[in-house]
Amino acid sequence: MSVAFLISCEHAVNAVPPAHARLFTDAALLTSHRGWDPGALDTAKAWASALNAPLFAASVTRLLCDCNRSPSNPSVWSSVTRALPPAEKNAILAAWHAPYRTAVGRSAAELLQTHARVLHLAAHSFTPILDGQRRNMDLGLLYDPSRPAEKSLAGAWRRELRRILPELRVRLNAPYRGISDGLPAALRKCLGEHYLGVEVEFNQALLEHGAFPALPVLQALTRALTFHEQKPGGGGGDLRLNGKLAYPAETSAARFRTKVSPGDSHAQRPA
């Protein structure tokens, strides 16, 4: 038994399905940080490729519906979609929200049948300046501090990040709290203690100086996991990872993966 990785990206693109294109008259809003998370999909792809892990990426802008919010949470809707008639909202959820979240959850459940743990990394990026305030951090690891395995993992990951990337300003449960409504929060309830979910939020300012260092950040994680494995007693502290760290091969979960459509004209990056 080993650890299986699962990678997701809820705010991967700012694509708009043709059926709802009439709603999106504000191109600037769509290309802003409110429309998507620049750089997050590249990061998710790099991690999934390095780990040979399943990758799920939402295929519409979060301004249509936010796949990182529960369907009952009012903030699943944006200023663009909040006032839509219930029938149209239900159609949007059925077409773009439920299939994505179900696919991720199903993949994690399948991986748990053959692995001791599933470690779900959800890639996100945040805007450097919010409400006029410059955010004084580069990377946030969001987890549930009431869950010992996630807490232990996040702490070990940050220690390794400080060693490998000392210039990176890393904070735990910032700029958001890991327990607030998000896909990992929903999956924790469904999948139990063997599911670990960490949202990884990086500052979009890093993109101004080149790409986010996705692979060194991942290297810090795998080192953190390895050190846990090597601790005396075999328990790996609170993490209690069983067996050897392994990069999972392709699984049957592949058939549930959400297709990313890079050719979509709305998915272009802002200039």
Ligand SMILES: [Zn+2]
């Ligand atoms: Zn995001």
